[in-house]
Amino acid sequence: MYTLIMNKPIGIFDSGLGGLTILRGLEKAMPSENFIYFGDTAHVPYGSKSPQTVTNYSLQIAKFLEKQNIKFLVVACNTASALALDTLVKNIKVPVFGVIEAGCCAAVHKTKNKKIAVIGTHGTVKSSAYKKLLNVIDKNIKVAQIACPLFVPVIEEGWHKTKAAEIIARAYLDTVKKSGADTLILGCTHYPIMKPLIKKIMGSVHLIDSAEEIAKQVKKVLQSKNILKKTGASNTVFYVSDDAESFEQKAAQILGRKTGKVNLKKL
Amino acid sequence: MYTLIMNKPIGIFDSGLGGLTILRGLEKAMPSENFIYFGDTAHVPYGSKSPQTVTNYSLQIAKFLEKQNIKFLVVACNTASALALDTLVKNIKVPVFGVIEAGCCAAVHKTKNKKIAVIGTHGTVKSSAYKKLLNVIDKNIKVAQIACPLFVPVIEEGWHKTKAAEIIARAYLDTVKKSGADTLILGCTHYPIMKPLIKKIMGSVHLIDSAEEIAKQVKKVLQSKNILKKTGASNTVFYVSDDAESFEQKAAQILGRKTGKVNLKKL
Numbered sequence: 001m002y003t004l005i006m007n008k009p010i011g012i013f014d015s016g017l018g019g020l021t022i023l024r025g026l027e028k029a030m031p032s033e034n035f036i037y038f039g040d041t042a043h044v045p046y047g048s049k050s051p052q053t054v055t056n057y058s059l060q061i062a063k064f065l066e067k068q069n070i071k072f073l074v075v076a077c078n079t080a081s082a083l084a085l086d087t088l089v090k091n092i093k094v095p096v097f098g099v100i101e102a103g104c105c106a107a108v109h110k111t112k113n114k115k116i117a118v119i120g121t122h123g124t125v126k127s128s129a130y131k132k133l134l135n136v137i138d139k140n141i142k143v144a145q146i147a148c149p150l151f152v153p154v155i156e157e158g159w160h161k162t163k164a165a166e167i168i169a170r171a172y173l174d175t176v177k178k179s180g181a182d183t184l185i186l187g188c189t190h191y192p193i194m195k196p197l198i199k200k201i202m203g204s205v206h207l208i209d210s211a212e213e214i215a216k217q218v219k220k221v222l223q224s225k226n227i228l229k230k231t232g233a234s235n236t237v238f239y240v241s242d243d244a245e246s247f248e249q250k251a252a253q254i255l256g257r258k259t260g261k262v263n264l265k266k267l
Numbered sequence: 268m269y270t271l272i273m274n275k276p277i278g279i280f281d282s283g284l285g286g287l288t289i290l291r292g293l294e295k296a297m298p299s300e301n302f303i304y305f306g307d308t309a310h311v312p313y314g315s316k317s318p319q320t321v322t323n324y325s326l327q328i329a330k331f332l333e334k335q336n337i338k339f340l341v342v343a344c345n346t347a348s349a350l351a352l353d354t355l356v357k358n359i360k361v362p363v364f365g366v367i368e369a370g371c372c373a374a375v376h377k378t379k380n381k382k383i384a385v386i387g388t389h390g391t392v393k394s395s396a397y398k399k400l401l402n403v404i405d406k407n408i409k410v411a412q413i414a415c416p417l418f419v420p421v422i423e424e425g426w427h428k429t430k431a432a433e434i435i436a437r438a439y440l441d442t443v444k445k446s447g448a449d450t451l452i453l454g455c456t457h458y459p460i461m462k463p464l465i466k467k468i469m470g471s472v473h474l475i476d477s478a479e480e481i482a483k484q485v486k487k488v489l490q491s492k493n494i495l496k497k498t499g500a501s502n503t504v505f506y507v508s509d510d511a512e513s514f515e516q517k518a519a520q521i522l523g524r525k526t527g528k529v530n531l532k533k534l
Binding site for chain 2: 150
């Protein structure tokens with residue numbers, strides 16, 4: 001029975017392309033695992049949408065992945081983790097893990113001055129999901145939250161190494177600097193792609209990259225449940241809700257490899 | 268009978284906020300008209316979505332507006348005009364008018380060297396809708412099409428007067444300059460908001476602002492059909508498909524006045 005569960009894939013979803021940084025981290029940490037990735041390209045971006053709408057889309061995707069017989073669900077989208085996680089946990093039978101928990105645990109572990117900053121989309125910041133969870137873990141932690149909504153389009157256009165990106169990043173990160181935080185959570189799956197630039201601007205501040213953290217933690221959970229697939233060939237299947245062709249092109253850039261056929265699944 | 272039709276509102280829709288520049292133009296040109304504006308904020312942006320998806324959303328909105336008893340439908344969104352206009356004309360009983368026709372007619376009238384450039388979203392450029400229509404009007408016109416996908420997020424964040432916006436604009440518009448066009452169509456409803464910056468960079472090139480052009484042309488059509496409402500108080504009703512509160516705030520900035528209550532209508 002365990003062998004059977006082991007071979008089932010891990011489901012992972014995001015509003016679009018950003019979650020591929022998380023998938024990349026998971027594949028690297030668990031090279032024999034099978035994955036199903038769902039990118040909700042018909043509804044991207046989630047960051048500017050209402051909690052009800054984001055929850056509705058997330059639940060539809062989670063139900064679809066559950067039907068594909070997954071053993072574990074990773075919510076790779078920060079906005080969906082912030083707004084829909086409770087609903088998913090209540091309505092989905094397999095264990096659900098969101099990027100926010102992963103980022104918060106790692107940040108609390110790192111900070112020395114108990115000042116943590118979080119950057120993300122409007123939706124993530126407005127939800128205060130990081131702040132709430134950080135203060136559940138330690139109520140003395142001061143949290144600064146800064147929305148950086150231009151980072152995602154800049155990254156999706158491949159402009160993250162330009163002078164324009166640097167000006168935009170300096171404007172946003174100036175607020176982070178003023179907060180005195182010694183630890184900065186990259187609270188959006190796209191942001192690790194801008195990590196070199198953020199590192200250059202933030203200097204000695206610790207950067208928490210959700211892709212790295214979630215991979216470590218998911219692996220630990222699967223090991224503890226004895227359902228980690230440790231050997232044999234792996235496979236990743238891709239689904240999107242719109243424009244599979246454009247996803248295939250852009251995904252290859254983020255993943256550093258081809259995706260193979262991307263399946264279209266309208267929601 | 269004519270009086271009755273006259274009093275019916277003009278329906279106008281866009282993927283989100285951008286169409287408000289068109290609404291502003293229409294209200295200015297026809298101050299006694301009634302309008303119903305629909306912003307598809309649950310699905311914004313259309314620019315990166317597939318033709319099927321954009322057509323599907325557009326048709327749902329047009330059917331909804333038809334039920335509100337409109338006398339005329341203005342497709343204020345360039346992407347929807349580019350991808351869905353034929354389907355709308357076939358399926359909607361009232362006359363349908365898209366921003367693209369308006370922009371093309373004006374540009375052909377203005378150009379002297381028969382070289383016209385168009386800037387827009389990925390979706391608009393990929394559809395070649397401007398190029399096709401310009402060449403239907405005059406097959407000798409040379410058309411350069413340049414996608415400027417970062418303009419919309421920059422404008423929606425209110426960053427259009429920053430140094431970053433200027434660097435981004437110069438990078439895109441450099442390609443327009445190289446085309447030798449003497450006329451540039453702002454092929455996205457957001458772009459008129461960046462007009463001062465675009466004007467500064469483009470110098471003597473004629474800028475075609477769809478909001479101004481479509482207002483002139485819709486007025487002409489209504490006059491010719493004898494259904495223009497010329498006197499009396501006017502009224503504009505707003506619908507969005509998600510997050511009415513955030514729309515209300517941002518809309519006031521673009522319109523330069525309050526919208527009043529914004530109604531939520533899920534699609």
